[in-house]
Amino acid sequence: MDRQEPNPRIGGKGSVVFIATIAAYVASRGQTNNDYCSSKGAVVALAKALEVELAAKKIRVNSVSPGYVVTDMTLDLCDRYPWLADIMNNEPPKRLPQKAQQKPSKYSPDKFFIMASLNTKLILNTGAEIPALGLGTWQSKPGEVRAAVTYALNNGYRHIDAAYCYGNEEEVGLGLKDAFDNGKIKREDVFVTTKLWCTDHTRVEEGLDKSLKLLGLEYVDLYLMHWPIAMNPNGNHEKFPTRPDGSRDLYFERSHVSTYKDMEKLLGTGKAKAIGVANYSIRYLKELVPQVSVTPAVNQIENHILLPQQEIVDYCKELGIHVTAYSPLGSSGSPLMQLPVIQGIAQRKGCSTAAVLLSWHVACGRSVLAKSVTPSRISENLNLVPLDSNDLHEINAFIADTVAKNGFTRYVYPAFGVDFGFPDKA
Ligand SMILES: NC(=O)c1ccc[n+]([C@@H]2O[C@H](COP(=O)([O-])OP(=O)(O)OC[C@H]3O[C@@H](n4cnc5c(N)ncnc54)[C@H](OP(=O)(O)O)[C@@H]3O)[C@@H](O)[C@H]2O)c1
Numbered sequence: 001m002d003r004q005e006p007n008p009r010i011g012g013k014g015s016v017v018f019i020a021t022i023a024a025y026v027a028s029r030g031q032t033n034n035d036y037c038s039s040k041g042a043v044v045a046l047a048k049a050l051e052v053e054l055a056a057k058k059i060r061v062n063s064v065s066p067g068y069v070v071t072d073m074t075l076d077l078c079d080r081y082p083w084l085a086d087i088m089n090n091e092p093p094k095r096l097p098q099k100a101q102q103k104p105s106k107y108s109p110d111k112f113f114i115m116a117s118l119n120t121k122l123i124l125n126t127g128a129e130i131p132a133l134g135l136g137t138w139q140s141k142p143g144e145v146r147a148a149v150t151y152a153l154n155n156g157y158r159h160i161d162a163a164y165c166y167g168n169e170e171e172v173g174l175g176l177k178d179a180f181d182n183g184k185i186k187r188e189d190v191f192v193t194t195k196l197w198c199t200d201h202t203r204v205e206e207g208l209d210k211s212l213k214l215l216g217l218e219y220v221d222l223y224l225m226h227w228p229i230a231m232n233p234n235g236n237h238e239k240f241p242t243r244p245d246g247s248r249d250l251y252f253e254r255s256h257v258s259t260y261k262d263m264e265k266l267l268g269t270g271k272a273k274a275i276g277v278a279n280y281s282i283r284y285l286k287e288l289v290p291q292v293s294v295t296p297a298v299n300q301i302e303n304h305i306l307l308p309q310q311e312i313v314d315y316c317k318e319l320g321i322h323v324t325a326y327s328p329l330g331s332s333g334s335p336l337m338q339l340p341v342i343q344g345i346a347q348r349k350g351c352s353t354a355a356v357l358l359s360w361h362v363a364c365g366r367s368v369l370a371k372s373v374t375p376s377r378i379s380e381n382l383n384l385v386p387l388d389s390n391d392l393h394e395i396n397a398f399i400a401d402t403v404a405k406n407g408f409t410r411y412v413y414p415a416f417g418v419d420f421g422f423p424d425k426a
Contacts, residue, residue, distance in 0.1 A: 120384075122367055124297040125320045126274045128221065130191055132362040133384065134159030134324070136371030138166050139332065144373040149175025152378050153185050161300075161326075161369045162215065163195035163226055164207065165239055169214035177216055193222040193300075195278060196263065199239060201230035201254050204262035208271055223272035224300055225263060228256035228284050229418050248416055256284065257291050264294045276300070278326075282315045283421030289319060300324040303366065304336055304357065306409040307424065308399050313366070325361045325368045329354060331411040341398045351385045359384045360395055 121129035135152040137145055137160065145168050149160060153176070162172045176192070179185045194215065200207030208223055232249040235241020241249035266272040276298035280288070289295060299316050303309055303325035316323050330336035337343075337353040346353040354370065354377070361368035362384055370381045387395075402408065408424040419425070 120362055124322050126297050130367050131159040132367050134161045134369045136161050136369040137172050138371055140373050142168055142171055146171040146175040148373040150178040151375050153179035155379055156382055159191040161193045164211050165197040169211055173215035191221045194220050195224045195226035198227055198229055198231040199233050201259040202233050219271050222274045224276045224278045227279050229416055230254035257288055260292055281421030282312055296321050298322045298324050300326055302327045302412050304328050305399055323366045325366050327411050328357050328368050341394055345391050349385055352380050354381050355383050355385050359387055363387050
């Protein structure tokens, strides 16, 4: 549809309303107007395809993406449905100038669906797209991870998360190669992230070179600082050097800001398309961002309904930093899948509990990493589902209760003995 023409479906009588522009808005926070429009275009196309599908089932659609008339309607919907404003972090979308307006009163849906799909692409502050769902590889054992990566890519994943510290980059690389060798998937189709380990903070380019060699790649799409703390580069262990008393051999002479400044230089080499951070609290971001020239593209943090870290998520949004959620299932053994609130939603929707946990992030505009080496689970995790207003309301209520009780659970907190500025660890 030409965005300059009035939407011919305004005032239709169907009972389903698609508000694709809201999804586009969530996906495009911190972006330029052009980025906003292109991500909106993608969501509109998806909504229109769904309309055709629904029409075939004799379900009438009232309005498919009011598009450029998003503003009043969206603001009105946020007023009427607080959970929707919550998703936008109580920050209603800004009005786009000189766009036709729609009367909000025309829309009174009793249910919303926030769409999420495996290949929803979220946009980084570099302009690049990051696929919403990535395959995690931490604790994926040698002998398992190569097949897992190939299986994932052959079955639709386009985002792989790796790290030097995981000790399996060579196998991850072989998994990528196997998928590329079958000719259907090209390097440029896949978003690959890896991370600089703490013992390499003083030799950043060398750290990336080691990872690239192991992965068998010429570049990564994203290079992250794994933790904002350096460890002795010449200690008694390559990855986990210790002091005589057994504690980690930290290298306080090196600040995370200096490390990041060296990471900035990588952008000119073409070996990293984007750089970012991981495990950054607000305090660390506040130290870093004013001192560097390139705002991190991503902050990869532990993020799930028992550790929403909303204050960091909000702060990243303010700075235009995309958040990637790790340990979304609660890490080893996926304990979050046992939570009654998640099981209840999954039962109602007829989907897996993993699907609910993963879809929640995408509905909120975050990418999410799920680790598995089990083919059936890798496939199961692909099936992201649309979450509706009831689902989101229940999740938000559960989170509010967790916050009120201070009942957070952090599954990943290596024994650095450093205060990283996370309120739950203060
Ligand atoms: N930046 C960082 O510091 C950092 C820290 C932690 C994680 N990460 C990244 O985030 C990724 C994900 O986090 P994570 O590995 O901690 O944990 P996770 O993805 O929350 O959970 C992984 C666990 O869930 C199981 N699982 C996966 N899908 C399942 C399903 N559908 N049904 C039942 N069980 C399922 C896996 O088992 P199987 O594998 O046996 O199937 C594994 O035990 C990591 O792999 C890593 O890439 C980054």
